[in-house]
Amino acid sequence: MGLCHGKQIQSPGFQEEESPEPLPINGDAPPPVAGTPKQPKFPFYSPSPLPSSYKNSPANSSVTSTPLRFLKRPFPPPSPAKHIKALLARRHGSVKPNEASIPEGCEAELGLDKSFGFSKQFSSKYELGEEVGRGHFGYTCSAKTKKGDMKGEELAVKVIPKAKMTTAIAIEDVRREVRILSALSGHKNLVHFYDACEDEDNVYIVMELCKGGELLNRILSRVEKYSEEDAKVVIVQILSVVAFCHLQGVVHRDLKPENFLFTSKDENSDLKVIDFGLSDFVKPDERLNDIVGSAYYVAPEVLHRSYGTEGDMWSIGVIAYILLCGSRPFWARTESGIFRAVLKAEPNFEEAPWPTLSAQAKDFDQRLLNKDCRKRMTAAQALSHPWLKNHHDIKIPIDIVIYKHVKAYICSSSLRKAALRAIAKTLTVPQLVYLREQFELLGPNKGGYILMQNFKTVLMRYSTDAMKDSRVVDFANIVSSLQYRKLDLEEFAAAALSVYQLESMDTWEQHARRGFELFDKEGNRPIMIEELASELGLGPSVPVHVVLQDWIRHSDGKLSFLGFVKLLHGVSSRSIPKV
Numbered sequence: 001m002g003l004c005h006g007k008q009i010q011s012p013g014f015q016e017e018e019s020p021e022p023l024p025i026n027g028d029a030p031p032p033v034a035g036t037p038k039q040p041k042f043p044f045y046s047p048s049p050l051p052s053s054y055k056n057s058p059a060n061s062s063v064t065s066t067p068l069r070f071l072k073r074p075f076p077p078p079s080p081a082k083h084i085k086a087l088l089a090r091r092h093g094s095v096k097p098n099e100a101s102i103p104e105g106c107e108a109e110l111g112l113d114k115s116f117g118f119s120k121q122f123s124s125k126y127e128l129g130e131e132v133g134r135g136h137f138g139y140t141c142s143a144k145t146k147k148g149d150m151k152g153e154e155l156a157v158k159v160i161p162k163a164k165m166t167t168a169i170a171i172e173d174v175r176r177e178v179r180i181l182s183a184l185s186g187h188k189n190l191v192h193f194y195d196a197c198e199d200e201d202n203v204y205i206v207m208e209l210c211k212g213g214e215l216l217n218r219i220l221s222r223v224e225k226y227s228e229e230d231a232k233v234v235i236v237q238i239l240s241v242v243a244f245c246h247l248q249g250v251v252h253r254d255l256k257p258e259n260f261l262f263t264s265k266d267e268n269s270d271l272k273v274i275d276f277g278l279s280d281f282v283k284p285d286e287r288l289n290d291i292v293g294s295a296y297y298v299a300p301e302v303l304h305r306s307y308g309t310e311g312d313m314w315s316i317g318v319i320a321y322i323l324l325c326g327s328r329p330f331w332a333r334t335e336s337g338i339f340r341a342v343l344k345a346e347p348n349f350e351e352a353p354w355p356t357l358s359a360q361a362k363d364f365d366q367r368l369l370n371k372d373c374r375k376r377m378t379a380a381q382a383l384s385h386p387w388l389k390n391h392h393d394i395k396i397p398i399d400i401v402i403y404k405h406v407k408a409y410i411c412s413s414s415l416r417k418a419a420l421r422a423i424a425k426t427l428t429v430p431q432l433v434y435l436r437e438q439f440e441l442l443g444p445n446k447g448g449y450i451l452m453q454n455f456k457t458v459l460m461r462y463s464t465d466a467m468k469d470s471r472v473v474d475f476a477n478i479v480s481s482l483q484y485r486k487l488d489l490e491e492f493a494a495a496a497l498s499v500y501q502l503e504s505m506d507t508w509e510q511h512a513r514r515g516f517e518l519f520d521k522e523g524n525r526p527i528m529i530e531e532l533a534s535e536l537g538l539g540p541s542v543p544v545h546v547v548l549q550d551w552i553r554h555s556d557g558k559l560s561f562l563g564f565v566k567l568l569h570g571v572s573s574r575s576i577p578k579v
C-alpha cells in the first residue's frame with residue numbers, strides 16, 4: 001500500500017529519516033534510543049510560509065509563542081500548521097512547494113470573479129485593531145464595531161487578501177468558509193459569526209473575539225501533561241461541537257489544537273472551534289476525495305482519497321493522544337514520513353505515561369485512532385464512551401450514522417435482518433448504552449416503538465441552514481419515507497448496530513459464535529449459492545461456486561458460520577479475495 005500521492009508531496013532539503021518513537025512535545029527529550037533520530041541536519045519545518053516580517057509579530061500564534069525549551073531544540077515545532085502542500089499548490093496555483101503565498105498578478109488570475117456579494121461597508125462599520133493571529137490564508141485582528149447595537153464591542157476580523165485567491169477553487173473555498181460558518185452558528189463551542197465584508201483587496205470575516213489563545217499554546221504552557229480530568233473537559237467540548245457539525249453534514253477537515261481557541265484566559269473558559277477554511281459539506285452516504293488537512297492530524301483514509309466525517313474523529317484521536325500523554329502519536333521528520341506513519345505505524349500506548357492512565361482513557365483513544373474508519377467511533381458514540389461517563393455537561397446528540405445503518409438494514413434481505421437480530425441479542429447492557437440513548441432521542445411512543453417518520457421530525461429539530469446545504473435533510477427524508485414497520489428497541493438495536501465496530505472488540509468471537517447459534521435456531525435456512533451471491537451483491541464476474549462454497553454448510557445447505565459473518569457485513573464483491 002503505497003502513498004497515493006507520494007510524488008506530489010515534496011520535502012525539499014529534508015532527509016528522509018524517521019523516528020519510530022513519538023516525539024515528546026513537553027519537557028526535555030528522552031535520551032536517544034536505538035532507532036530514534038539523532039539531531040536532524042535541517043532547520044525547522046517552516047511553520048507558516050509567511051514573510052519573515054510577520055514571524056516576530058506580537059501575534060498570539062503557535063509559532064511565536066512556542067516555549068523557549070522548544071525552540072532551543074532543532075526539532076520541528078509541535079504542529080507546523082502545514083497543509084498538505086500538493087493540495088495547496090493546486091488550490092492556490094502556487095508552484096513553490098513550501099510556499100502558500102501566491103505571487104500577485106499571476107496569469108491564472110485573469111478572468112477570475114473575486115466579488116463575493118458581501119457588504120462593502122467594512123471600514124465604515126468596523127475599526128481594525130492589532131493583529132491577534134495568523135495562518136496560511138489570512139491574518140486575524142481585533143476590531144471594534146463603530147455603530148449600531150453593538151457599538152464599541154470588541155470583535156475579531158479574519159482578513160483574507162484577494163491577492164492570495166489566484167484560482168477559482170481558492171475563491172470557492174473562501175465562499176464556502178463564510179457559508180459554513182454563518183450557517184452553523186449557534187453552538188456554544190463554535191466561534192460566533194457576525195458578518196462578512198469585502199473591498200477591492202480583502203475579504204473580512206467578522207466574528208467573536210476569543211481572548212484565551214489557542215489550545216495548542218495552553219498544552220505547551222503546561223509543564224505537566226493534562227490530567228485525565230483536564231483532558232476530558234477539553235475533549236467533551238471538541239466532541240460536542242464536532243458532533244453538531246457532523247449532524248449538519250459539515251466535515252471540518254482541519255481539526256488541530258491551533259484551531260481551537262479559548263474565549264478567555266480563565267482556566268475554565270469555553271473552547272471554540274475556528275477556521276472552516278478547509279471544511280466541506282458531506283452527505284452520510286457520500287465520500288470526499290481531496291487530500292486536505294494538516295499532516296500530523298490527517299486520517300489514513302484521507303490519504304487514500306475516500307473519506308467522510310470519520311476523518312475528523314481521527315484528528316480528535318490525535319488531539320486526545322497529545323493531551324493525555326504529551327507526545328504525538330505519529331511522528332517523523334518529513335511530511336511523507338508522517339504520512340507513512342499514519343498509514344502503517346501503530347501509536348504507542350505502552351510507554352509512560354500510558355500504564356498510569358486509566359484503561360478507559362486508552363480504550364477511548366484507541367477507538368478513535370483505529371485505521372479502519374468503519375471501526376472508528378463517531379462523535380456521538382465517543383460522547384457515550386464509558387471514559388466520559390458521569391462527566392458534567394454531556395449532552396448526547398442524535399447520530400446521523402444511525403440513519404445510514406437503519407437504511408441499510410431496512411433495504412437488506414430478511415435473511416440478513418435475521419442475522420443482525422441474532423447478533424444484536426448478544427450485546428451486553430454496557431454495549432447497548434449508546435443504542436438505547438439513540439433510541440430514546442428518536443422519540444419512542446408509549447408502547448416503546450419509533451415510527452419511520454420520527455427519523456425526519458427529530459432531525460428537523462436540530463436543523464440549521466447547513467443541514468439543507470449538505471442535503472442531510474434529503475437523506476433523512478429518504479429514511480423516514482421507507483416503507484417499514486415501527487421499530488422496538490430490540491429491532492432498532494439490530495438495525496442500528498455497527499458490525500464493523502463490534503468486530504473490532506476483543507469479545508467479537510464470542511458475539512459471532514453466540515449470534516450464529518441463535519441465528520441457526522431462529523433464522524437460518526437453506527440457500528442456493530446463486531441466491532447468496534446476489535444477497536452479497538456479487539457480480540457475474542466473480543466465480544461464486546469457488547468463493548462461496550465454504551459459506552454454505554454441506555450437510556443441510558444452510559449458511560455456515562463463515563457465511564453468517566459475511567452476511568452480517570453485507571460484503572460486496574470488492575472484499576472477496578481473488579481466486
Ligand SMILES: Nc1ncnc2c1ncn2[C@@H]1O[C@H](COP(=O)(O)OP(=O)(O)OP(=O)(O)O)[C@@H](O)[C@H]1O
Pocket residue numbers: 060061081132133134135136137138139140156158191207208209210211214258259261274275276277
Ligand atoms: N475569533 C478569533 N479570535 C481570536 N483569534 C483568532 C480568531 N480567529 C482566528 N484567530 C487567530 O488567527 C489565527 C489564524 O486564523 P485561521 O486559523 O482562521 O487562519 P487560516 O489562515 O485559515 O489558518 P491555517 O493556516 O490554519 O489554515 C488563529 O490560529 C488564531 O490564533
Ligand SMILES: [Ca+2]
Pocket residue numbers: 135258259275
Ligand atoms: Ca487555522
Ligand SMILES: [Ca+2]
Pocket residue numbers: 135137254275276277278
Ligand atoms: Ca484555514
